[in-house]
Every structure is written in C-alpha cells, then in structure tokens.
Amino acid sequence: MTQIKKYTFEGITQLYSDNNENIFDGCMVMYHTIYPEEKHLPFQVEAYGFLFCIEGELNILSNSGLHVMKSDSLLIQLPNHILKIECQKKCTVAGLVMTPNYLRKNFLHWNKLFPLFIQKSHTPIVSIPKEKKNELVRMLGNIQERMKTVLLSEWTKAAYHAALETFFYDIISLASNPESPETENVPRNRKQDYFSRFIQLASQYCKKERKVCFYASKLCVTSKYLSTVIKEVSGKTPSNWIDEILITEAIFLLKFSNATIQEIAFQMNFPNPSFFGKFFKRYTGFSPKYYRTQDILTTS
Numbered sequence: 001m002t003q004i005k006k007y008t009f010e011g012i013t014q015l016y017s018d019n020n021e022n023i024f025d026g027c028m029v030m031y032h033t034i035y036p037e038e039k040h041l042p043f044q045v046e047a048y049g050f051l052f053c054i055e056g057e058l059n060i061l062s063n064s065g066l067h068v069m070k071s072d073s074l075l076i077q078l079p080n081h082i083l084k085i086e087c088q089k090k091c092t093v094a095g096l097v098m099t100p101n102y103l104r105k106n107f108l109h110w111n112k113l114f115p116l117f118i119q120k121s122h123t124p125i126v127s128i129p130k131e132k133k134n135e136l137v138r139m140l141g142n143i144q145e146r147m148k149t150v151l152l153s154e155w156t157k158a159a160y161h162a163a164l165e166t167f168f169y170d171i172i173s174l175a176s177n178p179e180s181p182e183t184e185n186v187p188r189n190r191k192q193d194y195f196s197r198f199i200q201l202a203s204q205y206c207k208k209e210r211k212v213c214f215y216a217s218k219l220c221v222t223s224k225y226l227s228t229v230i231k232e233v234s235g236k237t238p239s240n241w242i243d244e245i246l247i248t249e250a251i252f253l254l255k256f257s258n259a260t261i262q263e264i265a266f267q268m269n270f271p272n273p274s275f276f277g278k279f280f281k282r283y284t285g286f287s288p289k290y291y292r293t294q295d296i297l298t299t300s
Helices: 009-016 099-106 110-120 130-147 154-176 188-205 212-218 223-234 238-256 259-265 274-286 288-293
Strands: 005-007 027-034 043-045 048-055 057-062 065-072 072-077 083-087 091-097 123-125
Touching: 005 009, 009 027, 009 091, 027 130, 043 083, 048 130, 057 091, 065 072, 065 123, 072 154, 083 123, 091 099, 091 130, 099 154, 099 238, 110 154, 110 188, 110 238, 130 154, 188 212, 188 223, 188 238, 212 223, 212 238, 223 238, 238 259, 238 274, 238 288, 259 274, 274 288
Parallel strands: 005 043
Antiparallel strands: 027 091, 048 072, 048 091, 057 065, 057 083, 072 123
C-alpha cells in the first residue's frame, strides 16, 4: 500500500519556512523549486492551497484524477485532498496556503464561497492569462513583505489583510468565471455531477432539511445510492457535508450579523439554543457565545 504523508498547517510551514517571515495567523506564502530527481510521496495538508506554476510543467495526481499543470496556470487544493507531484524538468511554483479557520473568520462571503470550492475540486487546474499571473505573483510578494510589518500597528495589520483579501478575491474571480479557459478539459462523470448538485442543494436547504432522504428525492435517487456516491467521490458522508455547511453558515452569522444566539439557533432550525450550542461546540470546540466574543473570530 502506498504511504500517504499527512501534514497539519504547522507541519507544512516547517518544510517551507526558515524564519517565519512568510507566515502569519494561519496563512503562508511559499516559493519552491521542484526537481525531476526528487521523489515525492502522496500527501495531504489540512489547509487550502493556491499554487501557481511559474516555470516548467507538473504532473499532479489528486483525488479527482491526473492533471497537467503548465506555466501560467493555477492549482486550487482543498484541505485533506491527496496530491502527488512529479515533473520531467525543473519546475518553479509559488503560492499561498491558508487554514480553513482563517478563511472562515476573515472573509465576509465565505459561506457562499465554500460550495464553489467544493465544486471546483473536480477541475482544480485553472488557466490564467500570463499578465494576470504575473500580477498575482507580484501580489504574493507584497503580501509576504507586509507580513514582516503586520504587528507594528493596527494600520499595518489592516493593510496586510486588505492585500490578502484583494489577492483572494482575484483568485475567486478567476475560478468562478465560466468563460475562463481550463488548462484541461476534464469531463465530469455522473457521480461527480451528483456530488456537485448535492452540494448546491445542501447549501440552499440545509438550514431546514438535514435528512439525506430529502436530497436523494431532489436528485431522484435512493438515499443509499446517494450516500454511497458522495462517500466515494468526496470521502465524506452526506451528513458530514450537511453539518460542515451548517457550521460555515453558523460562523458567518455569529461574526457578521447582529442576531442573538437564540435568533441564530431558530433561524437555522434548531429546536432551542441549547441544541445549537451543543452542535456548534461538537464541531468547533467552543460555545457560540465564546466563539463570538473571543479573538477566534476577530482580526483586529
């Protein structure tokens, strides 16, 4: 059996950072050169990755299959997805690694962006114009420079987050543009299509509908078949996905709305705030009240 190396965010930073000047608060800027003679085991990282191929060409084996990443292209990597990277010639890459919690707590529209990332997991390579790639790489350098001064004042911290937001939303714009040319034309099979449609439905209905049978009915399949397909495609059950989308929505409401915890609990169709609190703590380790009031949810 092939060994799969698993990394936490902290573990991956130890590989690609010498002095911590390219790391701050769950975010790392990385530059790396890959050589043909290097032998890379398949690996997983508990973080999102946005990786540019600056020079050369990579063969990437991921959960969604084999992909070719050429110069002027972007790889969008989801947490815990398996990657195996090889190259025939020296290849240079640059990118950004971000923890899921950083994205949840710092981006206003994360509850809407999360389903986009899930759907993008089957075609993770995006082709980008050379001029745009060069601009994004320069922005990466700017983000890294701002990391060095981020703690000097509230203004340098705000400037850092603004630079990171601009970069991130540019990435989202590229990934969500239906007219953006793909580096590869990978047809989705029926199972992948069921998965994408399920994620869309769960994002739309999960506040009111938690049962798998509801989504199976919407997709005109049995609950057993849908559960098997979702597990096969994503490694998670439909219930796991429903809960994850619910948690993302709950975090969004706690941070960006003025609704009370009781109002949020009822808005999300929990029978009472106690049930909501137990559900939230099971997935985050914190009560909703503590999560809302502590620095876990703030960048200031």
